[in-house]
Amino acid sequence: MNMPAKIETLDYQLVKAQINQLRPYAKQLRKLFNPEALQELADSIRAQGVVQPIVIRTAKPGADGTKTIEPWEIIAGERRWRAAQLAGLDGIPAIVRDDLSDTDVEILHLVENLQRASLTLIETCDGAAKLVALVGFDEACKQAGQTPAWMSRHSRLGExxxxxxxxxxxxxxxxxxxxxxxxxxxxxxxxxxxxxxxxxxxxxxxxxxxxxxxxxxxxxxxxxxxxxxxxxxxxxxxxxxxxxxxxxxxxxxxxxxxxxxxKDPETRRKEREVKVKALNAEGERIGEELTMKFLQLAGFDLSKPKKGRRVDLPVKVDLASRYTTYGGEVLPENAESSKYSVNFCGGIDTIAPALNIVAPGSKVDLEHDELYQITQEEARKIEKAIGRPLIWRHYGDDLTAKKIRALIDGVGDKKVAKPAAKAGQNSSVFDFLAASCVKKKGSNIQAAEMHEEYSTWCKEQGRAAEILPLKGGTNEFGNAIAKAKIKRHRTKAGFVYLDIEFKA
Structure with a gap:
């Protein structure tokens, strides 16, 4: 047999308070009552009655000890009381809370109002500031049901x-x-x-x-x-x-x-003009030199230089700002102490090798969209998904020529990675085999699968420029595998490499 749920009764008194025996709360937060909204509420009360009782307490004497005419003070629900008057009611249901202290009454009033959306912004800020002053910041957030960010913004209007x-x-x-x-x-x-x-x-x-x-x-x-x-x-x-x-x-x-x-201004101007021209000319020369060094380290083929500056290259090292004769900036002592910008622009596999020298693990922007900053690996996935390379860019910090040279020297004894002219000359295949594969009798790997893993490994290591093609007139990848003394066998599905498997 199911027992009826027990209902806990409270000691609060529910009364029908006479409209003319009520007065608004002395510290009422709301200053404005929208007439149209109030009329809508009055129409609802006229049709449905007052669904939610107001909260009242016995009115207290004024500061001078004089008693008020109205015996009751509204703690919460003044809008309903005003709407009830418009609806022509003579009484309104109310809960009597004489058990609350003055502070508790103020807190209840503030919380009840802050949880409503009909307050003006200035009323909301006033209420938030008062509530924080009464109960503290954390408790105010909890009682008003608001986030710390909201409470911080609205309680600090006075600041x-x-x-x-x-x-x-x-x-x-x-x-x-x-x-x-x-x-x-x-x-x-x-x-x-x-x-x-x-x-x-x-x-x-x-x-x-x-x-x-x-x-x-x-x-x-x-x-x-x-x-x-x-x-x-x-x-x-x-x-x-x-x-x-x-x-x-x-x-x-x-x-x-x-x-x-x-010295007279004209003399100083002429001397500055001579120095500016020398600095800018030397700056362009150093920028070109550093650009070439980056590209060589990244493995780009520079055997066929174009006439003039190589504006087509994916890495550019330029003066951060050209010095001017009439500029107010202090000129550096020499071009070596000038600042240079190292900029990258191109397909992710084109710029990654050089980018990883100056800013390892840095993010890149999709061209014409500065908000789209993603990692190099994410950029590769996007290019793979759409089946074609996109143009990515990275603008590095301004660095002195000395700092840039230190970065280049920091690469160590790494040799210039020139594109392989003959099969097997590229060491990336041997490094890949040593890092990713192990010999095992009876195990086989499809050639296409091996090349795919090899390409992925090269990209992860920043050696995309060294990738040997699987197909072509000389089959460079296959010949390099053969030089590593790994046998292969032709099947209907293509070549397989024998007695080898990928490391776990």
């Missing part, structure tokens, strides 16, 4: 610029995400911040508030410009520190600098 707070209060900024974006913009670029405030305020006929994405783009651009300015300031600071050290080491340098400063 933002007063002009941003004013826009929120006026309803011109409708999300805290945009409010905090504006605050970031102020930190990065005060001028752009002022212009954006004007767009929100609509001071001119053509003023239009930016969308969230447009505002984020402004913040991004301002941040990049700010960071660039900071880099220049830091570079100037380091330059001054370095100059102080040089003057300390060479007492005559200070007099030389003073003499140079005393």
């Amino acid at each position: 933002l610029d007063e002009r941003i707070q004013a826009l929120v209060e006026e309803g011109k900024v409708t999300s805290m995400e945009m409010a905090h974006d504006l605050q970031q913009l102020k930190g990065y670029d005060a001028v752009q911040f002022g212009k954006t405030l004007g767009d929100f305020e609509g001071g001119y006929a053509w003023s239009r508030p930016p969308t969230r994405q447009q505002l984020r783009d402004r913040v991004k651009d301002a941040k990049e410009a700010f960071e660039l300015r900071q880099e220049r300031i830091e570079a100037k600071r380091k330059e001054r520190e370095e100059l102080k050290k040089k003057i300390a080491a060479d007492p005559t340098l200070k007099a030389k600098l003073a003499a140079d400063k005393a």
